[in-house]
Amino acid sequence: MKLKLLSVAIAATLASTTAFAADTQKEETIVVTGSALDSHIQTSIDSDTLEQKQASDIKDILNTMPSVTVDGNARYSRKVFVRGMEDKYAVVTIDGARQEGQLFHHTGDQTIDPELLKVAEIELGANSALSGSGVVNGSFRYETKDPEDLLKEGETFGARIKTSYQSAYERKGVNVSVYTKVNDQWQFMGIGNWSEDGELYVPGHDPVTSKQGTLKSGMAKVVFMPNDNNELKLSVNHYQDGGKRQLSGEKSGALYAHDEHNYNAISRDTVTFQHHYDAGSDLVNLKTQLYYNRQYLNRDQQIDSLWDRDSSGNWIEDGKVSIPKREYNVTTVGGDIRNISWVGEHELTYGYEAYHAKQWIDAEDGKIISGSRKGQSQKYGMDGGTVTAHSLYVQDMFEFSQFRLTTGLRYDIHQLGGVFDGNFSQLSPKFKGEYQATDELKFRIGYGRIFKGASLPEALTMKPAEKVNQSDTKAMTGHNYEAGFDYNLTELLASDNAIIGFTGYRYNVDNQMHPTKNNSTLSNQNDVQVWGTETVFTYSLSDFDLYANHSYSKGEQTNLKTGITSHMNKTGIHNFKAGVKYHLDQDIVFGWDARYVPSNSYTDKDLDKKGNLVEKEIERKGFSTHNLWAAYNPSFAKDLTLNLAVDNLFNEKYAEHTGFGVSWGSEKYTSYEAGRNFKASLAYAF
Numbered sequence: 266m267k268l269k270l271l272s273v274a275i276a277a278t279l280a281s282t283t284a285f286a287a288d289t290q291k292e293e294t295i296v297v298t299g300s301a302l303d304s305h306i307q308t309s310i311d312s313d314t315l316e317q318k319q320a321s322d323i324k325d326i327l328n329t330m331p332s333v334t335v336d337g338n339a340r341y342s343r344k345v346f347v348r349g350m351e352d353k354y355a356v357v358t359i360d361g362a363r364q365e366g367q368l369f370h371h372t373g374d375q376t377i378d379p380e381l382l383k384v385a386e387i388e389l390g391a392n393s394a395l396s397g398s399g400v401v402n403g404s405f406r407y408e409t410k411d412p413e414d415l416l417k418e419g420e421t422f423g424a425r426i427k428t429s430y431q432s433a434y435e436r437k438g439v440n441v442s443v444y445t446k447v448n449d450q451w452q453f454m455g456i457g458n459w460s461e462d463g464e465l466y467v468p469g470h471d472p473v474t475s476k477q478g479t480l481k482s483g484m485a486k487v488v489f490m491p492n493d494n495n496e497l498k499l500s501v502n503h504y505q506d507g508g509k510r511q512l513s514g515e516k517s518g519a520l521y522a523h524d525e526h527n528y529n530a531i532s533r534d535t536v537t538f539q540h541h542y543d544a545g546s547d548l549v550n551l552k553t554q555l556y557y558n559r560q561y562l563n564r565d566q567q568i569d570s571l572w573d574r575d576s577s578g579n580w581i582e583d584g585k586v587s588i589p590k591r592e593y594n595v596t597t598v599g600g601d602i603r604n605i606s607w608v609g610e611h612e613l614t615y616g617y618e619a620y621h622a623k624q625w626i627d628a629e630d631g632k633i634i635s636g637s638r639k640g641q642s643q644k645y646g647m648d649g650g651t652v653t654a655h656s657l658y659v660q661d662m663f664e665f666s667q668f669r670l671t672t673g674l675r676y677d678i679h680q681l682g683g684v685f686d687g688n689f690s691q692l693s694p695k696f697k698g699e700y701q702a703t704d705e706l707k708f709r710i711g712y713g714r715i716f717k718g719a720s721l722p723e724a725l726t727m728k729p730a731e732k733v734n735q736s737d738t739k740a741m742t743g744h745n746y747e748a749g750f751d752y753n754l755t756e757l758l759a760s761d762n763a764i765i766g767f768t769g770y771r772y773n774v775d776n777q778m779h780p781t782k783n784n785s786t787l788s789n790q791n792d793v794q795v796w797g798t799e800t801v802f803t804y805s806l807s808d809f810d811l812y813a814n815h816s817y818s819k820g821e822q823t824n825l826k827t828g829i830t831s832h833m834n835k836t837g838i839h840n841f842k843a844g845v846k847y848h849l850d851q852d853i854v855f856g857w858d859a860r861y862v863p864s865n866s867y868t869d870k871d872l873d874k875k876g877n878l879v880e881k882e883i884e885r886k887g888f889s890t891h892n893l894w895a896a897y898n899p900s901f902a903k904d905l906t907l908n909l910a911v912d913n914l915f916n917e918k919y920a921e922h923t924g925f926g927v928s929w930g931s932e933k934y935t936s937y938e939a940g941r942n943f944k945a946s947l948a949y950a951f
Contacts, residue, residue, distance in 0.1 A: 311384050312410065317854065317896040319429065319908050319944045320379035321436065321460065329842055329858060330387055331799045332403075332816040336921035338465060338938050339476040341506050341531050342514030343373040346923045347403045348389060348770065349795045349818035349836040353720065353780060354401035360409055360500060360537040362556035363397070365622040365652070366595030368531060369562055369725040370781035371513035371925075375405070376504045376533045376560065378482040380440050380458040383410045389799075390770060391745040392713035394660040394673025394695045395603075398618055399717040401741070401774060402795075409500060411488055412444040412452035417950075421446045425950040433912070433942035435463030438480075440948075452488040462508075465518060468918040468940040473518030475526060478508035495542050502535040507563065515925040517936045528565040533558070547607040555600040562593040562725065571636055584636015586643050591628040593724040597621070599654075615659040623683060624649035624724050647729045650721050650787075651682035660695070671697040679718025679740065684733045685787055689740035691716040705753040715743035715772065719787055720780050728784040736788040738778075743793075745772035754804075763804040771796040777822070795820035795836060808848035816840050829878070831870040834928045838885075839863050855895035862922060863887040869929065883930035888919030894944075904950040916941040 310326060320326055323343045324335040337343040345352040357364040357375060367374055377385075386406045388396055396404040416423055422445045429438040438460030446452045460480045465473035486500040507530020511521040535558045542551040566589055573583045599620025606613045628645035660673035673695035681687035693714035700708045718740050749768035755761070776789035783790075797818030804811040817840070820833035844858035864887035873879050894910035919938055920927040926934030 312382055312414065315379045315382060315385075316906075317856070317908060318858075318892075318894050319431075319910050319946050321429070321431065321438070322379070323373065323375045323377055326377065326379055326382070326385050327387070328860075329812075329844065331801055331814040331842070332389055332797070332818070332840075333387060334838075334840065334921055334923050336924035336936075336938075337373060337515050338467065338473075338518075338936055339478070339514050340462065340480065341372050341478060342476070342936070343375065344515065344923070345373065345375055345405075346835055347387070348772075348797055349820045349833060350402045350774075350793075351779075351835070352405065354717065354774070356397040356400050356404040357407075358397070358405070359407045359502065359535055359558075360498075360556070361539065361554035361601060362535050362537050362558040363597050363599060363620055363622075364533075364558060364560065365597040365620070366560060366624060366721045367723045367780040368560060368593055368595065369512070370723055371515050372531060372562075373514075374560065376506070376531060377407055378458055378480070378504055381409045381456055381482065381484050381502065383408045383414055390711065390713065390747055391715050391772065392695050392697050392711040392747060393671075394658045394675045394693075395614060397601075398620075398654050398656045398675075398677050398679070399720075400713075401715055401717055401743070401745075402772070409484060409486070409502065410454070410456070411486065411498070412446060412454040413488075415442060415444045415454065416446055423950060425948060427946055427948035429460070429944070429946035431942055431944045433466045433939040435465075437461050438946075450490050453486070455483070455485045457483040466940045466942075467518075467937045468916050470519060470937065471522065473522075475511040475518045475521040475524065476514060477510055478506050478530075481505045494544060495540070497541075498537070498539040500535075500537050502537075503533070505530055505532040507531070512564070515936055517926065517934055520934075527567045528563075530563045531560075532563065533560045535559075550605040551602070552604075553600070553602045557596070557598050559594060559596045561595070564591045564593075566590050568634075571633065571638070582636075584639060585634050587632045587634055588643075589629040589631055589645060591626060591645055593624075593626050593727070595622065595624045595721060595724055603658075610663045610665065612662045613659065614661075616657075618656040618658070619654065621651065621653045622721060623651040624721050624727065626724070626727055644729065647727060649683055649724070649727045649784075650685040652718065652721055653680045653682060654678065654718065667701040669699045669701075671695075675716075677716050677718070679716075681719060681738070681787075684728075684730045685719070685735055685738070687719060687735075687738050687787075689716075689718045691740065691742065705756075707751045709747070709749045709751070709768070711745075711747040713745040715741070715745055715774060717741040717774075719778060722780045722783040722787060726782050726784050733785055733787075736786040738787045739776040739789050741774050741776050741778065741789075743773040743775055746770065749799075758804065760804055760806045763802075765802045766800070768799045769797075770799075776825070789825055791822040791824055793820060793822045793833065795833070797836075810846045811844070813841075813843040815842075827872055829870055829872065832867040834867070834869065834883070835923045837865050837867050838922045839865070852899050853895065853897050855893070858892045858894075859890065861887075861889040865922070881930065885922045885927055885930075886919075888917055890917055890919065891915060906946075906948045908944070908946045908948075910944040912942040912944065913938070913940055 322340045327333045332348050334346045389403045391400045425442045427440040440458045442456045444454035482504045484502045489497045509526045509528050537556045540553040570582045571584045571586050575581050601618040603616025625648045631643040633641045655678045658675040662671040675693045679689045693716050695713045697711045747770040751766040754763040774793040777791045777793045778789045799816045801814040818836045820836040823830045841861040846856040848854045866884045869881045891914040892912045897907040920935050925936050
């Protein structure tokens, strides 16, 4: 069934569950096709929606997605959770380039600038053989803009400048884009984005002065189409977010209100090469991606305390040390080559994926200037671990009668190197099936075998080789199960399109491990089980679109050392999201997005220092937020666009339940989200 372009964008954003295809008008930047199963577990958001809502960080990109939560009140503190677990258990790619590793456990790692994006796509679960190596709870695929996405019909050259402001962050921004189509073969583009944050506004608090920063982001891209069969793209993407601010971005800014902070910055450099060869036959449709990706954290020189443990195991200060500038690095070099062949009723996709990731610290030696070791040097530069991964995969989709079946198989090899050792492999079957019971009702099921080798541990707390005493590291393995239905309500509700969908899922991860502070042992920590539900509803009539969704996950973990089973503190959270979009006329579109998270509680279990079981009841306060936005593109000046918005309209003081502090019941460390935020942007295209 074809939907209107607007309906497609909204339905995709909300994980709608209908089979559809987008009309192919020039201004549309995303075409979403597939079965109800595909569109329900896979959601997208395009550049037009990001522009209209004035998205400026990862939370703005993902905040309407079912089963996805983003916490943190500063851009560099944003952490992403999907289906009850962090994005460390998902695969994140930018133009196909894997974003491996964790830099620091008090900052986020999805360094994405919405100004560069054409589309963001999130696939939930681990039931596809095509999602990449190491998927547990989902995958995030970000695709950047091409020159033709910005050029108007008939144009060969264009430029665009935009200015913006957001009150809650005191965020001032300027964006400049230049793009050209030299001829039918060559296209070029460059985008530069700059924004600066000042004081952060949190309701009921003094202004937060410890999280200021400046974002410098940009991209250059070349597109070459030598003939009708080939398309090649080369892009270079840079991201830098830094300032004199607290290093631990996810902690409450009030903890550091009067501290003097040193400069630190989170950066990313990504180079990608993509080649698409369409032979014009059913047997050859080849896509090749090669990439280099480097994420790094810079810290300025500083004087700091030296800490050691006394005979009782308590931390004591033992003098001062002069610490040099440091750069914590994680690089990933890799590629993916896949082909699609249509054989009879079968669509076969098969390919090979490989990558190599490594971590290291660039730094001179430090000097101990006081204490019992005065005059000695302290080493800060070192090499860490490496990961080398290889994967073969195949997936077959075919239809017969009222059934559509997608079967897949992956074989993954995961090797540890550098300061770590280990070699892991697994053959993982995948399956998705759907049954069209009636014209309106479709049932869905899915299964995926889970395999994830040990990830590189956190870079900032990296240990030198002589201090690494690796445990018996095991790969993470498990099973993901899903079932659900889609019901088409279009005729019943007399709409252009309306549908409701429901999915229940359950997955387990044996030998789960997290990269945070897991440097000296690389040890497995828990056996994990998570279950949850997702319900989505979309409605479209003429110029009006509505969505509503609900997601819930609940999980428990069994500690592999103590045997204690406890609640996973990022789960047990109901999340309701809803919104509307309305075209008042051809010039004005406006919308409303809302969230409601009810109060919840859980019992935390742990051992104290004497080995006694301690139970504590944790309460998390509910909240609701409302965002309003509008975009004006006047008919008499089509090159001009004015966007206005208000986030957190009623100035709610709230903290995401996955966030630092609130997730384990600590008011002192709770990091509250930004208050009422007035946003405005003005853009003009030449």
